[in-house]
Amino acid sequence: MNVKIEELPRSILMWDFIPKGITGVFQRGSYRYYNKYVNKKGSLTGVSMVLAVYVLFNYILPFLQGTQT
Amino acid sequence: MNENLFTSFATPTMMGLPIVILIIMFPSILFPSSNRLINNRLISIQQWLVQLTSKQMMAIHNNKGQTWTLMLMSLILFIGSTNLLGLLPHSFTPTTQLSMNLGMAIPLWAGTVFMGFRHKTKAALAHFLPQGTPIFLIPMLVIIETISLFIQPMALAVRLTANITAGHLLIHLIGGATLALMDISPSTALITFIILILLTILEFAVAMIQAYVFTLLVSLYLHDNT
Numbered sequence: 001m002n003v004k005i006e007e008l009p010r011s012i013l014m015w016d017f018i019p020k021g022i023t024g025v026f027q028r029g030s031y032r033y034y035n036k037y038v039n040k041k042g043s044l045t046g047v048s049m050v051l052a053v054y055v056l057f058n059y060i061l062p063f064l065q066g067t068q069t
Numbered sequence: 070m071n072e073n074l075f076t077s078f079a080t081p082t083m084m085g086l087p088i089v090i091l092i093i094m095f096p097s098i099l100f101p102s103s104n105r106l107i108n109n110r111l112i113s114i115q116q117w118l119v120q121l122t123s124k125q126m127m128a129i130h131n132n133k134g135q136t137w138t139l140m141l142m143s144l145i146l147f148i149g150s151t152n153l154l155g156l157l158p159h160s161f162t163p164t165t166q167l168s169m170n171l172g173m174a175i176p177l178w179a180g181t182v183f184m185g186f187r188h189k190t191k192a193a194l195a196h197f198l199p200q201g202t203p204i205f206l207i208p209m210l211v212i213i214e215t216i217s218l219f220i221q222p223m224a225l226a227v228r229l230t231a232n233i234t235a236g237h238l239l240i241h242l243i244g245g246a247t248l249a250l251m252d253i254s255p256s257t258a259l260i261t262f263i264i265l266i267l268l269t270i271l272e273f274a275v276a277m278i279q280a281y282v283f284t285l286l287v288s289l290y291l292h293d294n295t
Contacts, residue, residue, distance in 0.1 A: 030098075034101065038101070038109070038111060039109050040109065041109075041110065043109055043110050043111040047099060047111065050098065050099070051154075051157060054095065054154075054157065054160065055157050055158055055159060055160065058081075058157075058158075058159040058160045058161065059158075059159045061081055061083065061088075061159075064083050065082065065083060
């Protein structure tokens with residue numbers, strides 16, 4: 001991010017919050033993850049990291065549902 | 070711990086938002102699209118499996134039936150991956166919900182039936198009466214064949230729901246029994262744990278077999294009607 005700290009609020013206001021922009025963020029992020037961890041010889045670690053995050057998310061889900069254990 | 074055995078089958082919401090939609094879309098992340106002629110290992114393995122399955126499953130169809138290849142292949146991939154992901158701890162399996170399985174079974178079955186009635190009307194109507202029935206049995210047999218036709222989508226949906234739900238319930242029960250037995254008698258807990266391991270292996274097989282059976286039956290209904 002080539003923005004100075006004091007100019008950060010101004011630059012945040014200039015971001016485009018249109019759906020295409022939001023999906024662009026997720027797409028670029030997922031491409032970076034894919035190319036770094038999955039698109040090589042050891043693709044099993046990349047996939048298993050995704051599955052581990054999925055398991056953890058499902059574990060903490062009841063705690064996010066408003067104090068319901 | 071859960072209040073009762075069935076809380077793990079409740080549709081997950083997070084602060085009122087139905088994230089079950091995200092969970093249904095999650096398996097698609099695990100099937101990346103192929104960009105190159107020779108891909109990485111993950112995509113190559115998936116491509117090889119899809120080609121193997123599609124050749125074996127679509128070989129019995131004629132040209133008209135083989136237009137359904139994309140539909141049936143995505144169906145078996147979706148049901149197989151969803152069932153296998155449901156075996157991870159604490160995860161939610163969408164195919165345990167009867168509503169979703171009915172939503173998959175009824176349109177596919179109806180599609181095959183309407184195709185049959187539109188293109189080969191006489192042959193489709195002739196399915197209601199098997200060959201060589203005695204004349205006085207004809208009315209009853211037509212009624213029975215009609216009922217068996219309309220029960221096909223229900224059977225498809227309920228079969229998938231019941232198999233996956235029963236498997237998950239058994240794993241919950243035997244896992245709970247193992248935990249409860251550990252304080253009382255560790256040797257019995259060991260036996261129960263071995264049963265749990267065998268059951269998990271069975272569940273892996275059931276997950277994939279159920280996907281296969283669902284798709285195979287849809288393709289059979291298609292074969293009858295093209």
